[in-house]
Amino acid sequence: MTSRFATAEVAWAGSADPAAPLVVLLHGRGADEHSILMMADHLPDGPAYAAVRAPIAEGGGYAWFANRGIGRPVAESLADTMAWFRDWLDEVAPQGRTVVLVGFSGGAAFAGGLVLADPERFRGAAILYGTLPFDAGVPVTPGRLQGVSAFVAQGDQDAVIPRELLDRTWDYVTGDSGALARTRRDPGGHGITPETAAELSDWVGSLVADA
Template sequence: MARDRRSTESDNTPMVARWGTGHPSAPLVVALHGNGTSEHSMIEIAPWLPHGPVAYLAVRAPIEGDSGFIWFDESGPDDLAGTTRWLLDWLETEGDPDRPILLLGFRDGVTVAGAMMLEAPDRFAGAVLLYGALPDGPATSLVRGRLAGMPVFLAHGTGDTRTPTDRLLSTWSWLSTQSGAPLWAERGPGGAQLAGDVVGHAGTWLGDRLDHLRAHGENPLPDGDEPDWPIGRLPERVGPPPKVTTVTPQHQESQNAPAHLQAELWKRVVALDGVSTAPATVGVAGTRSLLLDREHAEGPDAAFVLPAEGEFAHLHPESDGSLHVALPDALAYDALAKGWAVAHPLAGVRVSAGMVLVPGPRDEGEVEIVAGIVAASHRFAAAG
């Protein structure tokens, strides 16, 4: 792309619009507009998003188009990879290096945000993706668990006629089953404008994520060797992931566990030290809680689904067979990467970052593995 068609500052940094606090360590929300508009179309919604110690920064796409600005042109040096690297390098200069950064993308801005997330998942504390699709990037960036620990809000519009349907479907599918991200995803009317309920829903989610960051900090991916479980190293789960709901109450919708395997699993987990059972107070109807008595419960609040009740896990009813468990972050991320867990939609938003759904066992061998995951949750709740 010719240099004279670029729309940047003289030093090639982005043109931006700002709103909110100027404190260099405050959480930063980076907003990316759709092609054909500008940074002003995004900064205008900032007053309807959470206030407080948070900075909003809307970026202008670098290429001047016939109408508005565009993010990349695959026929020249300003391709998606080049734009992604340009934005990531520039973010190094925006405030303190350890400040939490979240992305807010609209339409084509979702593609750019997705490329940034996939290229450098450790750099971002969350993302709001509105009416757009992830890039058609190399399969190496779409590995299972790539976005573990990064909460994502995804909204697709039933009236979206600009984004190819296959890209919308593949984005929804990968984020909800393979990415490892705690995903809250919803479909509703719209797809052309940032207006109506979607801004309110995204704002509520964003406010909850910011509150969680202030209270608990970020939960970066652990380094080092694979963690040890009560059963040793966790193997890879065989086959494709099950379908799981993307809002609460979260439950499994395919590959459901046979009733006799659920019964065998229940027999094993209720035999753990200090465990009692009761009908659950959260979850779908028929859910059964696994409770740890006060004598044994010495773990942190993050080790419990419901800390006040001592509930560290619960089993969904026979029509489902999955479980919710609270795990240490390192174990949760290991389970996500190996297909043995799907992050709770509000993990790291309203509940602990290690809250995951574990698919019910499909055979006798999986009973052993799932029981070992529950035992790890029990160990966390008992001793921290």
């Protein structure tokens, strides 16, 4: 597929084995791949870690989609960037390789879009301090994530993502989605705590242990 976006910029850590489980790290809006690559230091040994730079330049960093409001992707933009991402993923992780998505903030919405659009492609998705992309062209229907592992972490005092979207995400993942849900609430705001990082590491480890 021809894309209007540039070739993906990726920072790598962990295993160089092309058959190793692949954990894709998706940064927040206005950041870049290096800002989230450090997460790999807190995650299990064994997988390959790929921190991908979002394709849309924004605010000195990069974004995964055009917004119509915080946490509310423009459907056409999200479809375009997800197609671009899948082209990259199909090259580095042919069908059969275990793939886990870990997204923070805007990257969480992008990870959510990817797994909702193609739930069989991914072993699991972590939605960290962000929202699923509701009303953005991807199906958010009962049973859509049946059997898919999902880790949702939120801050009780998060003032970045609208509370309505955080609550809707929590309720859908733990309810109608059918996902194998693991959740964590922090008393803080919009940032990954050491406790969440430790629980995320345990969750990732459980997904890649038998891969």
